[in-house]
Amino acid sequence: MSVCQPLAKFTVAVVAAAAILFAPGAARAQTINASGQPYPNREVNGVSLGESTRPQNLNPLGINYSDCIQNMVLVYSVTLSGFGVANNDNMQVWATNEGDCTADVTRGLGGTSSVEASCWLVNVGLTQPNLQTPTTKQFSIPVQALVGPQTDTIPKAGTLVTAQGPAACLTQPSFAATSITVWFLPLQSNGLLDTGGTPFSQTITADVVGPPAPTNVAIGDGDTLFSMTWMPNMDTDTIGYDIFIDPPPGSGAVVDAGFVPPTPTLYCPDAHAPVTSVTTDAASDGPSDGALASDGALASDDASEDAAELEASASDSAVDATLATTGDAATTATDAGSGCIYINMAPSPPANTGSTCTSTVLTSGTLVVDSGVATTEDSGIDTGATAIETFDEAGLLVETDSGATESGTGGIASITCQYLVGASCSSPAATAYSNTGNPTVTGETISAYVIKGLTNGQTYDVVISAVDGSGNVGPPSTCVDDYPAPVNDFFKIYRQDGGQAGGSFCALEAVGAPAGAPIVGMAFGAVAFTMARRRRRNRR
Amino acid sequence: MPCLQRVSLRGASAFAGLVAASTLVANVARAQDADGALSGRHNNYASPQHFEAELRFAPFSPAIDSDPSLHGATPYATVFGTSPRILVSAELDWQVIRFPHFGTLGPGVGIGYTAMSAAALFASPHGPTQTLISGETTSLDIFPFDAVAVLRIDVLWRDVGIPIVPYLKAGFGMSLWRATNTLGTSVYTTGTGQSVAGEGHSIGTHFAAGVGFNLNVLDEYAARSWDEAMGVNGTYLFAEWAREDLDGLGLQADPLRVGGTSWNFGLAFEF
Numbered sequence: 001m002s003v004c005q006p007l008a009k010f011t012v013a014v015v016a017a018a019a020i021l022f023a024p025g026a027a028r029a030q031t032i033n034a035s036g037q038p039y040p041n042r043e044v045n046g047v048s049l050g051e052s053t054r055p056q057n058l059n060p061l062g063i064n065y066s067d068c069i070q071n072m073v074l075v076y077s078v079t080l081s082g083f084g085v086a087n088n089d090n091m092q093v094w095a096t097n098e099g100d101c102t103a104d105v106t107r108g109l110g111g112t113s114s115v116e117a118s119c120w121l122v123n124v125g126l127t128q129p130n131l132q133t134p135t136t137k138q139f140s141i142p143v144q145a146l147v148g149p150q151t152d153t154i155p156k157a158g159t160l161v162t163a164q165g166p167a168a169c170l171t172q173p174s175f176a177a178t179s180i181t182v183w184f185l186p187l188q189s190n191g192l193l194d195t196g197g198t199p200f201s202q203t204i205t206a207d208v209v210g211p212p213a214p215t216n217v218a219i220g221d222g223d224t225l226f227s228m229t230w231m232p233n234m235d236t237d238t239i240g241y242d243i244f245i246d247p248p249p250g251s252g253a254v255v256d257a258g259f260v261p262p263t264p265t266l267y268c269p270d271a272h273a274p275v276t277s278v279t280t281d282a283a284s285d286g287p288s289d290g291a292l293a294s295d296g297a298l299a300s301d302d303a304s305e306d307a308a309e310l311e312a313s314a315s316d317s318a319v320d321a322t323l324a325t326t327g328d329a330a331t332t333a334t335d336a337g338s339g340c341i342y343i344n345m346a347p348s349p350p351a352n353t354g355s356t357c358t359s360t361v362l363t364s365g366t367l368v369v370d371s372g373v374a375t376t377e378d379s380g381i382d383t384g385a386t387a388i389e390t391f392d393e394a395g396l397l398v399e400t401d402s403g404a405t406e407s408g409t410g411g412i413a414s415i416t417c418q419y420l421v422g423a424s425c426s427s428p429a430a431t432a433y434s435n436t437g438n439p440t441v442t443g444e445t446i447s448a449y450v451i452k453g454l455t456n457g458q459t460y461d462v463v464i465s466a467v468d469g470s471g472n473v474g475p476p477s478t479c480v481d482d483y484p485a486p487v488n489d490f491f492k493i494y495r496q497d498g499g500q501a502g503g504s505f506c507a508l509e510a511v512g513a514p515a516g517a518p519i520v521g522m523a524f525g526a527v528a529f530t531m532a533r534r535r536r537r538n539r540r
Numbered sequence: 541m542p543c544l545q546r547v548s549l550r551g552a553s554a555f556a557g558l559v560a561a562s563t564l565v566a567n568v569a570r571a572q573d574a575d576g577a578l579s580g581r582h583n584n585y586a587s588p589q590h591f592e593a594e595l596r597f598a599p600f601s602p603a604i605d606s607d608p609s610l611h612g613a614t615p616y617a618t619v620f621g622t623s624p625r626i627l628v629s630a631e632l633d634w635q636v637i638r639f640p641h642f643g644t645l646g647p648g649v650g651i652g653y654t655a656m657s658a659a660a661l662f663a664s665p666h667g668p669t670q671t672l673i674s675g676e677t678t679s680l681d682i683f684p685f686d687a688v689a690v691l692r693i694d695v696l697w698r699d700v701g702i703p704i705v706p707y708l709k710a711g712f713g714m715s716l717w718r719a720t721n722t723l724g725t726s727v728y729t730t731g732t733g734q735s736v737a738g739e740g741h742s743i744g745t746h747f748a749a750g751v752g753f754n755l756n757v758l759d760e761y762a763a764r765s766w767d768e769a770m771g772v773n774g775t776y777l778f779a780e781w782a783r784e785d786l787d788g789l790g791l792q793a794d795p796l797r798v799g800g801t802s803w804n805f806g807l808a809f810e811f
Contacts, residue, residue, distance in 0.1 A: 220675015
């Protein structure tokens with residue numbers, strides 16, 4: 001072997017290295033940077049909606065169920081540079097709900113078979129682009145592709161995840177929001193990360209599941225109103241509650257055919273029997289001339305009229321024991337003198353009172369069921385599919401297609417806006433699964449609301465959904481129903497009993513001497529003026 | 541009437557006991573008072589005294605059901621029951637005239653607030669359970685005002701050193717009231733279709749008698765410090781019987797009788 005042979009090889013190697021080193025563009029690293037637009041633009045059906053479609057208090061830059069179900073597309077503007085023929089790198093867009101996609105194993109590469117991918121490809125990006133100078137490119141990513149593969153159904157590396165359809169909007173495993181990070185990666189032709197490049201990432205909050213339904217929903221009936229109460233739910237990002245009622249107030253609903261208005265009757269306790277019927281007007285208005293007086297609001301002289309006793313007996317449905325004295329006769333009484341009082345006969349309740357709700361529109365909702373978890377436990381088979389079931393009235397799903405017992409963790413209401421109480425809607429027919437305005441009630445811990453403007457005697461069905469910080473309207477609560485009815489408050493009873501006070505703070509009630517109260521007021525004023533004047537004089 | 545007599549006798553006994561106890565406390569304190577700092581007299585170190593402010597609390601039930609026009613009906617008790625509510629009130633007295641070796645006389649004005657609330661009753665039995673208890677709330681808010689002449693007999697404290705100050709008040713009272721339900725101010729529609737709002741005012745007389753216990757004897761040095769710093773001459777714990785007859789004084793035909801008789805307890809500050 002000649003001594004010149006190794007020297008020749010060394011010389012060739014040096015020259016080759018120098019050629020690579022000084023080749024045009026070879027020394028420039030790939031960088032991917034965000035452009036001046038920090039958040040993606042939103043498009044639905046090709047129409048740009050800007051960076052945000054919601055108020056600031058409703059996670060405007062994140063993803064909610066409404067975005068997903070509309071098949072919204074996020075358009076990212078990203079500035080690329082350093083990509084050249086010399087490095088042959090590609091640029092791809094990946095997403096993950098576990099934070100990082102720069103490790104090759106997270107994309108299903110370079111690891112052992114036991115390593116599961118946690119990132120999925122959402123845009124194939126650019127193949128060997130020649131972008132040596134900074135250039136802004138736009139990349140569209142369907143929301144359904146971002147939120148779809150959140151469970152263990154992430155496809156293999158290289159498989160592009162496209163819009164998954166509505167089913168993708170129900171894959172979030174719980175009502176808690178998740179963070180999805182979008183990665184713009186410089187990759188070698190074999191898919192491995194080019195460690196010489198600089199990736200860019202942006203994290204977006206995704207919450208496509210509404211809060212759990214409020215529990216213990218109850219109606220307190222009043223005069224043309226419902227006083228609703230409920231137990232607040234446990235989702236900490238709850239911002240309020242939407243209340244739905246069927247039929248909507250003011251919708252021209254007809255009083256239930258089963259409702260019979262009270263029949264005013266002149267009742268004489270000593271005789272223990274109704275003796276004379278009177279007109280409705282006379283009884284409802286009470287004695288307007290003050291000549292008639294009352295023994296109280298209750299009918300019987302023999303029965304206790306103590307309010308506490310009344311409450312106790314009423315709660316036990318033992319009204320008859322304290323109020324009614326003969327047959328069905330009961331309550332609201334106005335003394336007609338000589339031992340007789342006007343009473344209202346107990347009305348027939350609406351036909352469906354006491355039964356379950358009859359509304360079909362209020363009992364619908366969608367429950368997220370992670371069947372990949374639950375059915376595996378029960379049957380040992382992971383179907384890898386996501387089941388979508390309809391809520392029952394109890395708000396819980398107990399049967400799935402596989403026959404396994406499961407329960408969901410959240411969901412979305414699918415009630416149209418025309419049944420929404422006290423909140424704005426884009427249109428009556430729109431589904432209220434995303435409250436883009438203000439909910440009926442604002443505040444996580446609020447647990448009461450008064451629905452006004454109802455028709456006495458009309459049965460209404462009511463459900464309540466919680467609204468989260470992303471505007472998702474959760475599944476409806478158990479449906480409750482009842483009917484409003486006339487109520488006698490203190491002032492009405494006082495007036496019916498013959499009292500004459502009232503009018504306004506400044507009114508002279510049933511005046512005998514019109515100037516009375518002002519005179520007293522002037523006297524008070526004179527005393528105050530005298531005091532002030534004397535004080536000034538003393539100072540001098 | 542026998543009931544009233546019993547109350548009076550009990551009150552007299554309690555008052556006598558209070559005087560005796562106060563005298564005992566004062567004597568013990570005086571025995572320990574080497575430099576005379578515990579004297580009840582208006583000493584040179586004391587700041588000028590012209591006013592008294594009171595903060596008081598009382599269990600209170602308005603005498604609404606005593607209205608003769610109700611003919612024995614008891615709408616208040618029917619709706620709100622018979623349990624008294626807490627009446628919170630405050631008063632400011634101006635001690636305009638001082639009678640040497642007797643006390644002070646001057647005007648005073650007071651303001652207070654009390655409210656009661658209960659479930660409203662259905663006009664007829666409701667629902668399958670035929671309940672009468674509705675989901676509505678009915679409430680009554682009362683804002684009492686009074687303007688009185690106040691006679692404070694502080695000779696015992698100032699001349700004798702017994703920390704007891706009895707007093708009398710007499711004058712006029714006026715209360716604003718408002719009846720509400722879940723929708724706001726109650727409205728009653730008369731047989732003629734006229735709507736009457738559930739709010740108004742009632743005027744009448746106001747009388748009160750009470751006795752204050754001067755707390756200065758318990759810690760004279762603290763009392764002196766407070767006087768020097770804040771100008772408070774005396775701090776009193778007091779009990780007061782008050783009666784307000786808001787029957788309209790003949791000027792209102794039928795006001796809501798939101799006055800009543802009450803026992804008030806509280807703190808008073810002379811300054």
